[in-house]
Amino acid sequence: MKYIDEFRNHDLVATLTEAIVRRSKKPVRIMEVCGGHTLAIRKYGIQQLLPEHIELLSGPGCPVCVTPRISIDRAIALSRLPGVIITTYGDLIRVPGSRSSLNQERAQGADVRIVYSTLDALDIARTNPQKKVIFLGIGFETTTPSSAVAILEAERQRISNFFLLSMHKVMPPAMGALIDQGIRIDGYIGPGHVSAVAGADMYHALVEKHGIAVVIAGFEPVDLLQSIYMLVCMNEEGRHGVEIQYKRVVTPRGNTKACEMVNHVFDSCDESWRGLGMINGSGLSLKEQYSRMDASLQFDVQVEPLPEPAGCICGEVLRGMKKPAECRLFGKTCTPANPIGACMVSGEGACQAYYQFR
Numbered sequence: 001m002k003y004i005d006e007f008r009n010h011d012l013v014a015t016l017t018e019a020i021v022r023r024s025k026k027p028v029r030i031m032e033v034c035g036g037h038t039l040a041i042r043k044y045g046i047q048q049l050l051p052e053h054i055e056l057l058s059g060p061g062c063p064v065c066v067t068p069r070i071s072i073d074r075a076i077a078l079s080r081l082p083g084v085i086i087t088t089y090g091d092l093i094r095v096p097g098s099r100s101s102l103n104q105e106r107a108q109g110a111d112v113r114i115v116y117s118t119l120d121a122l123d124i125a126r127t128n129p130q131k132k133v134i135f136l137g138i139g140f141e142t143t144t145p146s147s148a149v150a151i152l153e154a155e156r157q158r159i160s161n162f163f164l165l166s167m168h169k170v171m172p173p174a175m176g177a178l179i180d181q182g183i184r185i186d187g188y189i190g191p192g193h194v195s196a197v198a199g200a201d202m203y204h205a206l207v208e209k210h211g212i213a214v215v216i217a218g219f220e221p222v223d224l225l226q227s228i229y230m231l232v233c234m235n236e237e238g239r240h241g242v243e244i245q246y247k248r249v250v251t252p253r254g255n256t257k258a259c260e261m262v263n264h265v266f267d268s269c270d271e272s273w274r275g276l277g278m279i280n281g282s283g284l285s286l287k288e289q290y291s292r293m294d295a296s297l298q299f300d301v302q303v304e305p306l307p308e309p310a311g312c313i314c315g316e317v318l319r320g321m322k323k324p325a326e327c328r329l330f331g332k333t334c335t336p337a338n339p340i341g342a343c344m345v346s347g348e349g350a351c352q353a354y355y356q357f358r
């Protein structure tokens with residue numbers, strides 16, 4: 001409790017808010033690219049503490065949200081194959097595909113199982129040797145190491161019926177792509193968990209290329225306000241660079257063992273993001289030596305790209321161009337109980353965070 005009190009301390013919050021107001025003269029647009037930050041900013045009313053000329057934007061930080069519709073359709077097509085068990089983290093099964101969702105497929109008899117770890121998926125493969133078990137790998141640098149572990153363990157234990165559909169993504173190319181696409185962003189609140197794994201150094205190329213400020217933040221109100229203060233100072237002084245506010249967790253090099261494992265198992269590839277399109281070098285595919293476990297190569301399913309549902313503006317929300325409440329479906333036909341678009345599915349999706357704390 002002492003730990004939590006320290007980072008939710010009212011006096012500290014008031015002091016930081018005053019410091020931001022005093023220091024900030026120029027308009028500034030700050031984007032968070034972590035679903036956990038989106039949720040915390042809404043939950044603690046951080047935007048409401050700031051002067052009007054400091055605008056907080058939600059970016060492509062929720063793994064479920066940025067997984068494009070065609071990837072969901074591919075997972076659904078895989079779930080319809082005979083003898084296949086789909087294993088996945090919970091939120092993904094509720095994401096609408098073009099005509100169905102994994103949840104609906106499960107209701108109609110497909111074997112779709114929620115797991116809490118990739119090793120659970122591996123256990124399912126071990127205990128169902130007559131089936132083909134596919135794990136749907138989504139997420140950023142935070143979840144990729146656990147997919148790498150599953151691949152290495154499957155090989156070590158000679159489990160031949162385990163497959164990975166890698167939809168994993170890496171964050172810095174998407175942060176750069178948003179700037180290339182003309183979105184005005186003066187600074188990024190850097191993702192805390194992603195950076196804990198991959199290290200703060202991974203943003204250096206991005207900040208040098210785009211002259212942008214990145215401050216890696218924790219998830220409590222004091223963390224977020226201190227990070228915003230640091231970004232405001234950098235903006236006022238015309239500085240760019242990478243700074244770490246979340247020093248109790250994030251280091252420059254991150255978890256080197258996890259990074260080594262990821263580099264051992266995956267190659268960089270181009271990847272499609274919902275709302276952002278194809279981004280060079282933003283994905284991870286299994287290296288050739290693990291191709292026998294690569295579901296994208298071992299299963300032949302054809303899916304064609306179909307448009308987002310009429311009225312859904314998830315793509316613009318994920319690029320920080322529009323706020324969820326600007327969607328005409330928000331809170332009407334689209335709610336957490338009945339999500340029309342991916343951003344309303346997960347608690348870390350911008351639309352659900354705005355809905356829960358509206």
Ligand code: SF4
Pocket residue numbers: 311312313314317324327328329330331334335339340341342343344351
């Ligand atoms: S409110 Fe629903 S339909 Fe609208 S952008 Fe968000 S997820 Fe899409």
